[in-house]
Amino acid sequence: MAAPLLAEAVVVANSSVGVSEISADDLKRVFLGAKSSLSDGSAVEPVLMQSGAAHDSFLKEYVGKTDAALRNHFKSLVFTGKGSMPKSFASDAEVVAYVAKTKGAIGYIGSPAAAAGVKRLTVK
Amino acid sequence: MRECMKWTVVAAVLVFAAAPARAQFELGGKQIQVHGFFSQGFAYTNTNNFLTMKTSDGSFAFTDGGLNVSTKLTNKLRVGAQAYSRNIGHLSNGRVELDWAYADYRFTDWLGVRAGKVKSTVGLYNDTQDMEFLHAFALLPQSVYPIDLRASNISHKGGDIYGDIGVKKLGTFSYVFYGGLRSDDPRGGYNYGLRDGGIPIGPIDGYRIGGDLRWAMPIEGLTIGTTLVRVSTGVTGQLAAAGGLPLHINAPGMNYQHYVEYQRGGIKLAGEYQRNPSTYTFTPAILPASSNDSRGWYVSGSYKFHPRFEAGAYHSQYFYNWDVDHSAAGNRIVDTAMTARFNLFRNNWNVKVEGHFMDGYGNRSGARSFYIGTNPQGLTPRTNLLILRTGFNF
Numbered sequence: 001m002a003a004p005l006l007a008e009a010v011v012v013a014n015s016s017v018g019v020s021e022i023s024a025d026d027l028k029r030v031f032l033g034a035k036s037s038l039s040d041g042s043a044v045e046p047v048l049m050q051s052g053a054a055h056d057s058f059l060k061e062y063v064g065k066t067d068a069a070l071r072n073h074f075k076s077l078v079f080t081g082k083g084s085m086p087k088s089f090a091s092d093a094e095v096v097a098y099v100a101k102t103k104g105a106i107g108y109i110g111s112p113a114a115a116a117g118v119k120r121l122t123v124k
Numbered sequence: 125m126r127e128c129m130k131w132t133v134v135a136a137v138l139v140f141a142a143a144p145a146r147a148q149f150e151l152g153g154k155q156i157q158v159h160g161f162f163s164q165g166f167a168y169t170n171t172n173n174f175l176t177m178k179t180s181d182g183s184f185a186f187t188d189g190g191l192n193v194s195t196k197l198t199n200k201l202r203v204g205a206q207a208y209s210r211n212i213g214h215l216s217n218g219r220v221e222l223d224w225a226y227a228d229y230r231f232t233d234w235l236g237v238r239a240g241k242v243k244s245t246v247g248l249y250n251d252t253q254d255m256e257f258l259h260a261f262a263l264l265p266q267s268v269y270p271i272d273l274r275a276s277n278i279s280h281k282g283g284d285i286y287g288d289i290g291v292k293k294l295g296t297f298s299y300v301f302y303g304g305l306r307s308d309d310p311r312g313g314y315n316y317g318l319r320d321g322g323i324p325i326g327p328i329d330g331y332r333i334g335g336d337l338r339w340a341m342p343i344e345g346l347t348i349g350t351t352l353v354r355v356s357t358g359v360t361g362q363l364a365a366a367g368g369l370p371l372h373i374n375a376p377g378m379n380y381q382h383y384v385e386y387q388r389g390g391i392k393l394a395g396e397y398q399r400n401p402s403t404y405t406f407t408p409a410i411l412p413a414s415s416n417d418s419r420g421w422y423v424s425g426s427y428k429f430h431p432r433f434e435a436g437a438y439h440s441q442y443f444y445n446w447d448v449d450h451s452a453a454g455n456r457i458v459d460t461a462m463t464a465r466f467n468l469f470r471n472n473w474n475v476k477v478e479g480h481f482m483d484g485y486g487n488r489s490g491a492r493s494f495y496i497g498t499n500p501q502g503l504t505p506r507t508n509l510l511i512l513r514t515g516f517n518f
Contacts, residue, residue, distance in 0.1 A: 025290055025292060026290070029233075029288070029290055029296065034233065034288040034290075034296060034298070035233050035288070035290070036199070036200075036230055036233060037232070037233065043199040043200075064344045064345060064388075065387075066389060066390070066428075068428070068431065068467075068471060069387060071471070072258050075159075075255070075257070075258060075517070076251075076252045076255070076258055078157070078159050078192070078194070079159065079161065079190070079192065079206070079252065079254075079255050079258075080224065080243045080251045080252060081192070081194065081204050081205075081206060081224045081225075081226060081228070081238075081242070081243065082228070082238075082243075082251075084157055084194065084196065084202065085147075085148075085157060085159070104199070
């Protein structure tokens, strides 16, 4: 059996996020900076990975932009004052550590086993 | 040239030093973000001098940069400011200005407000036209984004009401309504051009009231939209031909702009159409009242062959007065451009090589692209332009 070209990303969130599932539309809008709160009123903050298979998989499946296009999107917000640059991290462990301690943080990782201390969100 | 090279090296060092720090730090429990950019260009033309630069000899007078700082005071409230400076030929001359500074409160996803000096949303790229690192091209289509007339459209001192409305299966609708006083650049294209036309002018004042509505469609990567802006412009000058007689010019007008953009993977396609009907009245009425209908449009495409290499092209047309002969060189600027962009060092540094083939020079007594002051020998119908431009950002 051929190995998958892209690792499937696992969406994780801080325990303050009140939902256990999120629609693909809402997830996309969170990671484009167009949505800052969920249906239950939880304020959310997107957290990115810097690179890697899970990062590429997440962007392709849920955001519809390449890494460069997404960074340009956020730069256009930052340099016009209409948004902030999300934090980004190099590894699953760093993403989990930040999401675990940051209220409202939503991120993604490559390995479900690394999701200790954060809640997993199902994308519907 | 040595001065330009010195600032280019300084900017490169700052970017390479700041990029690893991710341009943010904590102060008083708040995350402060700092970002900046700098670009240096070289322009050469085979005939007419372009954008007040002495491009027929080759010119390095093509520099700009900006620095911003921002923070979230609460989950819903952000504040920030950006300083900007540029030197393009005889324009702006390195003047440091407050590019934007405002407070932004987001009540909900579908309702937010901004107040202060705000970048104006007009079309696809008005508010990002200074950020060359966001675009494949060294020079955006001048038919719609004239770099010499930037001040007339770039921002307003007032406020916005804005929001994003997601509709299941239909994509996202984004709106912004805004109003405020228009910006002015005492060393901008209008000042330079009118002075050369015998009417040195004072500060340009007026207001802008408008709105933009765009639809990120269910087709991935496709966005369409429209902007409507009501502009009032007032300026007092001195009519040199009448011994310096004070002359007030009142020029209300409209800006209609319609656009489409498609971006998927490495491909990016865009097209915009802009129409600017205006009327001019003079006090005293020594010149007759008049009206003008300027129009411009372009289509562009680019493709990222590799993370480090992107190529693109556009065709752009501008007509000073739509109701007059379109074939006259003095009424049009038609530009076909091709570009190659190379991304270096973690996408914080880029180099562009771009060629333009222009037909026409627009209204010689107006202010746009080709100016009498830098072309005292007269204007020839065709101009070929080479631009080399490098930019840094963090």
